[in-house]
Amino acid sequence: MHPPVEKSPAITAAAAIRHGFFGRRGGVSEGEFASLNASRSVGDDAANVVDNVHRAVMALKGGPIEVALATQVHGTHVHIVDKAFDLQHRPEADAMVTNRSGIALGILTADCAPILLADPKAGIIGAAHAGWKGAVGGILADTVAAMEQLGASRANIIAAIGPAISVENYEIGEEMAKEIRTRFPDAADFIITDGWPKPHFDVPGLVLAQAKSLGIGTVESVGGCTYANPDLYFSHRHSTHNNTRAGRQIALIARG
Template structure:
């Protein structure tokens, strides 16, 4: 059986696009990494990770295609996956775009916001990893710019925002809140102070706001809070609070 996945209805409606947001269920890893861990960098067995990613790819029901992954560094660089892309040597980047068929773009998360994008007219696809640094650095806008450079148009792009940590569970320090307000005033409105003793940061809300401001064809949110549902998702913050290790879930998009 294929691992469970969550899908955006708007992306699903696009012809020739396959995608999915996967959680932690349906894989072969065990212990803290049970069971669909997609990261080799957290201490899991490499063979287990290969099998888990393969299972996720096959769940897209487009055949056994390759997966392009990057070394995510919480930055804003967007990498163009062309015919020269080396699957064995992952470049440092937190977003990818491509016009290639037969390859899936993969984003790994464990609280950060995964965003999958597709242009219905040209088939250009994109995938972005937005932690708080990427979000305030407007990585989503940079990803859309890179898609436009490949022939896409804002008004033809559909964006799906996947499972991430919710504002209720993302407490930040006063110093961090002040830094964001000072250096990134456009994000200050997503720092919430009412109702909690310390500030909270609504990163998914910020990313959604940015997507809507870009004038895209559609913006959807899929999935729940990664912290609140440890049985469904990997969560770095939940693992830190419970003193365990954690894996990473994968989000995939491919042009058929």
């Protein structure tokens, strides 16, 4: 039985593109990492992680294909997955793009926003990890540019923003708010101060606005707030507030 998965209607309708945003259910991990933890660096048993990623891949219903994963560092580097890509050595990157078939691009998150992208006409796909640093730094724009480098057209790109922490649950400090306003003024409108004693930051809202301003053809939001739904998703902030460790959920996209 496949693990539960959330999908973008627009990408689902695209020919020869398979994708999914997976939560924390449907895997074999136990305890704090129950049950579909996809990260090997949080303290979970490595064999469980391998099994969980395999389960997610098989839920795409495209067969047992390989998965490209990066070492995510909250930056804006985009890695092109070409024929020379070594699946055993993860590059430091927070986004990947490819025109290869038979391989899935994977992004791990636990509050940050996973973004899956596809230009079905050109056969180009992408996946990006947008924490607050990546979002304000322009990780989405850089991912779109890398897809265009491979032959994609932004008017044909479908972008789906997956489950992430909502503005209601993402309180930030005054120093962080000042840094964003000073260094990234285009993101300042997404610092919300009304209704809370401390500022909150709307990362999914910022990414959504960026996607629309970039001229991406279709933009969708998928899933709920990771913090508010700890039974459905891993949330680093929720785990921190409850003195536990957080696993990581995986988002996957593959072409034909």
